[in-house]
Amino acid sequence: MANTRIEPGVPITLQELYPSSQFYKEAVSLRVTGMLSGYSVETAIGVIEDGSKSLKINTQNLRDVSFRVGSIYQFIGELHIEPNNEAFLQARTGRNVDGIDMNLYRKTIELLRKFLKEEGNSNMAE
């Protein structure tokens, strides 16, 4: 148990999840959002999509989320990279966020990062 501390899920968009990305690392905690394009009841693995990008979500630990293909979901969990360099998110929690404006959401992520960065800078300056 090397890392016992659970990190907060960093909100990202699926577009930011490419192999060379800073978020594309084993066991990094993320908050991802996308439309559920498929779900297998046997394996509890769902696939969310955002634009052309998709991500596999392992939902075996989730209990109270009902999955409906076509709805938009948000998951917080840890990213795991399989030997074939394919990633999936081991979800800690998830919720249905139907009605979300993804464009607006993307912008708010940017804004949030900007804010956190400024905040971090000012904290460091102190």
Place this chain on the structure above:
Amino acid sequence: MENATILTIVELVHKGRAVTGSSSLFFSDATPTPHSSSESRPGAVDSDSSRKFLTPLNHPAVIVGTLALPSETLKCPNRYCFRFSDGDLTICCDILRFEIRAIGTKICVLSWNFLPMKHSGGFLEIIKWKFVDTDNLVSRCSFPLIPSLYSPQNVDRKSRYSVFGVLESISPVSVVPCQEGVSSDSVNLPGFLVHVMACECKEYNRDAIDCGHAFEKSVFVYLCGSMAASWHPAITKLVGSNVAFSGLKKKLVYVRGDSLLVFVTTENSVLYPPWLSKKQIVLKAGVDRRGNCGSYLGFVRGLYMRGKLVEMDEDVWLLLTDQIHNRSHSIRTGSLIFIRNVHLVNTKFSWGEVLILGACFKTSITVESFSPFETSCLVDSCRQTSLSRFIESLSFPARFWTLLVRSCFQKFDGMPSDKEILRSCQKDELTKLYAESRIPPSMFQPRGGIFTEFCVHESCGCNSEAHDCNLKLVMPISSFVHHIKVMLNELLSQIKKDFSASDFLSDSPSTWKRYNHTNMKTFRSEDTSVILLGRLKISSSGRLQLHDRTSSIDVLAPDLDINASRICEVSDYSIIMEGIPESMFHMPFLQNPLRCRSVVNPTPLAIENTLTVRFSLSLGTASCKHVLEHHPLDWRHDLNEFKEGMFHLFRVTHKFPILRNGHPGMPDCTSAFIEALVLPWELICTVTEEDAAAAPYFEEHDNTSQEIRPHKRYKTNNELERQRALSVPHEISCQMTIRCANSHCLVTAATLSNLRENKSGNMHSTKRVLLEFIPECSNYYALQIGGCYLMKHGTDDSFCVGRSGISNNDKIGFRPETRLWSVEFSFDEVLTHDGSVDVYPLVSSQPSLAVEQRNDSSSQPCSDVSLLLPYDAKRLFSVFLKDLEELNKPLAAGNDNNNIACCTQSEKIMHAEPSRVPPSNSLFPEGNLATFRGDIVAVDAVTSSVVDVSSSYCINVLVNHQIVKIFGPLRRHSYLTGFGPGASATFYRILGTGEENRFVLTSASFVKINSRKALDGPQLEKPTHRAALCLPKITHQEYVPCILAGPGCNSFSENKDNQQIKFACKVLSVYLLVLQTRSDDSSEKECRNNIVIPLAGFVVDDGSSIYLCWTSGERAFTILRLHEELPEEAIDVAQWIRRDSSRGTTAYHLEQIVRVHKRIVMKCNGSQIDALFQDITIAVTSDQLLTKSEDKFLKWLILNAISGPIWEVATSSMDMKMIDHLEREQCVKMETSRHNLQSVWGNEVCQVDPLVRAWSLLQGLLNS
């Protein structure tokens, strides 16, 4: 009788006219003869003016002849008809007051109808008759089923049984294969079953009939053999009366594993006709129901679908779907028929309730009274199609629905075939495929044979009927249009009743006209539960329409694949009504029940349409499905066009609107123009005959899930081709996918060849040309700005004819027959390891222009042709395809000021920056051109001149949460279908005025309606929003309250201009409310309500502080939510609500109260909800006391306002002076100081869309 002439059948047939005759006539010229068949319930038959009475003969006439049982000699499709012969000629006939004794005897027909028929010359309906020779009749009381001529009369011991009882039911004649006699050949033996409730006594004794027989035993008699079967029409007439058979033998028949005793007729069988019994007077009631089966007596109102569908009374339909039925010709429109043992299925469809009379094998129909009308006879079609077999396998409601669908498909012009049968087969197939896809499996029922269903009737599926049916009504378009018109008219008459004539009619027509394009009402397809079938086409007026043979309806459908040959099923749509008078908004639409009659018989009654309301359909997403259609010829033809062809490639950069006559400064011009870029590439296609023959066929089951993109399936590994492309830079090999009608796709190889090679350096770059479309040319409408198109190269094509090459600014005329294909480019992405195909997003036939990128994610390949190019070509082609900004240089070269800016990203809207245009002496307006997409919020009438362009309208467009004002004369644009608030439109090439967010529509500007919001369900279309959205058009006097319009309010108006603050807030309480009846001042009639609110004060909370917001008029209406429907459960206002459910708005009920009390002043001092009603005072000017319910209602108003949404209010501050002024004007003491709240005046109110607000917040944050 004495002077009646005796007519021969030959005479009648020879004349070939439908006539009615009688032995004695009271003939007059004016009125038709009083007819025995029309004497009963004459009013029951629909008095359709198109229906013609049978022509009466002008002299008394009788016919003498012999009535006979059917025989093989008379060829009649119904097979089992009575015959009537006068020696020379035999025709089919039917007879009233039938007696078995009449068979084979000479009768004199005293009163009759004659109808000519194709197959046997004619059909005689015998109404009144008598025996010619009455002497030897008495002896006849038994009738051998097989005449003694044939039977050897040797009494067999086996055939000793007899049956007598009441004849319950009779089956149709069916054919049983059996081996007869010594020969081993199998013969088809016709026969039919009868069900008799018999008495168990052994001996049939005619005299002992009335003494103690109990007809309790259920017995089946099978009349077997062609001679016995010929008794079918006669025995049908005896159903319900008592009969006796003797000389029967017993047989055991196995039905569904059980043995059943059946009596079978022999050569010695004898039929005894009914005897009159005192008990046995059959009463024929209208409807007689016993369990599921019953009998029905009624007039036939119409026969449809070759007699399969018979309309009886309103919403009562008889289904005669079983092929095997033997029906009389006399079942005609207008005849009174008695149906026995029919299934009475009360079915609730989603559109209404229908009583279906489902005929099964037990059903028998007798005509009680012949039709007096000249209507066609029922003729059985013996042809058994796959559709009829399919229908027979369904439950009755599903059968009924399928027949309605079939009649809808009837309304389509089929494939270009002159063979009616072929066409009808095609429609049958289509109906079957469509119905199969819609009907749930539970509505199919297994069918047993005729024996099973007749003998063990209760156990077979006929019984278990689904009584609720969620199948939606499929309607021909004309019926649908008619239905809406009826609805509108009813509504209008309702309004006329409600509003006094002076209120409503005096000033409204002008007002309607003025806001014609803005007044819209939408309602969803769920409300009507109607499915439309039709083809999409572009009408001559440039509108997209859904049409069938009956009518057409305007359609708003963005991004649709318009394929005129396909039949579309439209299920998800909104009906948009434009130009509805405002007073109609408060009225809920009355839901008329839909009549199935209008489906099968779409001849709409002439409706006097007093309203000029245009309505159109706005199709929802995934609403338009293509109904499968087999068009084997169509797509072959399509592919042939590509055989060995060369094609020009061009891209549309702008469409100029069609200039109607009288455009200022323009000559009259009937042509339409499109600006296009001709690409310096030519497509050379190599479809061969074999390719075309072997074209794969894809069934497009579901547009949304199954994407038809064959080149994705065919993994492309065209390494070789790519190399070739690299070595020969001016020729690019590509893979071409041609989509034809009916989802046929063909993937083939093609070559793009650079024109520099072909035409001596004349075409080394793109050429900008102007395409001219003459009015007959519908291509203009199909072309989309930004789309690429192919045109076949030929000696006489528009690009080549009369010129050696194309140069810039050429005007190229298009002919109507010119065919164009939309083309889409995609590039083989070599870099991605899975070899997937990256469809180049910028170019497709669909308007995937940069400005319309929002649609991209959902767009599917809908172009006629897709070209898959090697990846290397992407760079090459992006020059032509990508950079519209670069390409969009104006036509007139050298005028660099007029750069056309096209924004490349939807986020950055107006690329055309508000550059300061230097004052110029030019006659024409100057400025930058812009293109953007936005949502139209409001269209206001203004009379101002912006940048020298006289504008009559100002269109407020929401582009990325900023309001952009577009001024212009509108004209043509305003009449685009769907133009108005709620539409999302792209404005191409509109002129920037130099002022921020102000633009001008010019005659070169093009407006495209992309979509229409369904106004987000029922909420947004509610009048509150309309009032809010269109606030500025309410009289300006009201804008600044009338009471302040004096010189005393100068400070106010200054304030208003200077310090307008917008904030979002919720209503906490209603502080003061002044309600009064409308004054006679005509300026206030705009409101079209009988109440006015001169002053209202609301305690509002914007999240940080609490204000006292004062307002009046329509804004107060909005905040009080008076236009909204009154929730019934909200408060007990029973006596108002119950009066009429159609007036559900709060305003209406309030009006009732205010009318009584003239003026009501309500004050509420509690600003917190818990203390709300503790300190409330209501004062009225009338001397009547407020009733308890009125008091309750007024208090409820406050609660209603509090539970409202978040409002955005534009306010200006108020000082004490103004408050004093208001107090004095309204004679109220406001005691505002008591609350110590800041008072503000609300100038504008509108509902806040949280999403829009979030965006604007974000915008604010980003800018800060």
